Amino acid sequence: MIAILKYNAGNIASVQNALTRLGFESVVTDDVDILRNAEKVIFPGVGEASSAMKYLKERNLDEVIRSLKQPVLGICLGQQLMCAFSEEGNVNCLGIFKTIVKKFPPQDLVPQMGWNSLTKLSGPLFQGVNESDDVYFVHSYYAELCEYTVATCNYIVPFSAALQKDNFYATQFHPEKSGSVGEKILMNFLKL
């Protein structure tokens, strides 16, 4: 069973729909036992970082996420919350990836909205995905490049399109909205 973390940042239905299309059953939950025993955990999210962190902390879900041993996939805000710190509301986050989340400088339209290319791919998430394949992004904040970066994207600045450390995986883009390339990436995670 795949557990999708339920918290105060939306976009959960589209992740669940994508899993159903790929033939995987999932449950949307904030139940600690179900999360701990799930085969995989997905940590999605669209929303604001400091209010999401506050919500997770109040329910001790921050500790739960950090202690998970199975493969975990953060998506969009989920990725940002797995970093050390976010400029959005100046909040300390989960600290799984030792990198910080910054706001795009206003040299171009912010948020970045649309399809952009992935480069410098590595790791199991991108098996069978080609350099410069496009995926769908919607975001105003980005994780800086760091030793855990497994995919890079360029928009105003180069940033971490995906991160990985041990059992923790994360994407800034929305694989559930990224057509067949996104499905490939989700499948790679689901098959881990």
Place this chain on the structure above:
Amino acid sequence: MPSLCALSLWDKGHKEDTKTHKDTQRKIVMLKKRIIPCLDIQNGRTVKGVNFVDIRDAGDPVELAKKYAAEGADELVFLDITATEEKRKTLSELVKKVATEINIPFTVGGGINSLEDAEMVIKSGADKVSLNSSAVKNPQLISEIAKQYGSQCVVVAIDTKLVENEWRVFVSGGKTPTDLLAIDWAKKVVELGAGEILLTSMNNDGTKAGFAIEITKQISEAVSIPVIASGGAGSKEHFKDVFQKTKASGGLAASIFHYNEIPIQELKNYLKTQNIPIR
């Protein structure tokens, strides 16, 4: 696959094909311009003729949406023009079905008059809602939805027409003029929290003579959010023009895609040969 109607242009088409292959080799690594088919919906079915032979039910929006997604559409817009009281129920069912089956982002518009309407559409699985007349009547609605779901969820559709040398905003499906100038309204909706503008030139809509370059350029250069150009697309060159001459982030069209006059993949291949960043 080359379409049959391109036979008379065989030489030209052949050369373009060769170029396309080279261009796919060196993909442009940056944010892409979006190609967006628009589906008009009435009572849960697509209206305006569709003449695809290779889909089971051309009136079924989900079938058509799947076909477009498979062909490379970057996003979809569903515009509900149902006027009956059953509207909300059929729309919610349709949005749920689309959300289950489609793996690209989609926007739903048409008669979203309140936060509750927006909530229904978003909770059913739409990525964005598009407001038009309701935003002019009640500009705070833009802020309310943006506050609840984020600016990225809120598209403001602006229908504009050149009247006595001024691009005026029209509402109620283009029937009613307002005192607003399109450029002023565009700037205002950004302040209110809109995440995207869908700009339709009524002078160009249905003409197949090309997008309204001047107003699209003016607005796309004046605002800090993406502008989607709509109205007038009749050829591949029209998309090239709007992307080269304005800062539009996307181009929207309906009939040319429905009637397969311009297959999406063919359009995208052509734009790549013109060095326009395309997925």
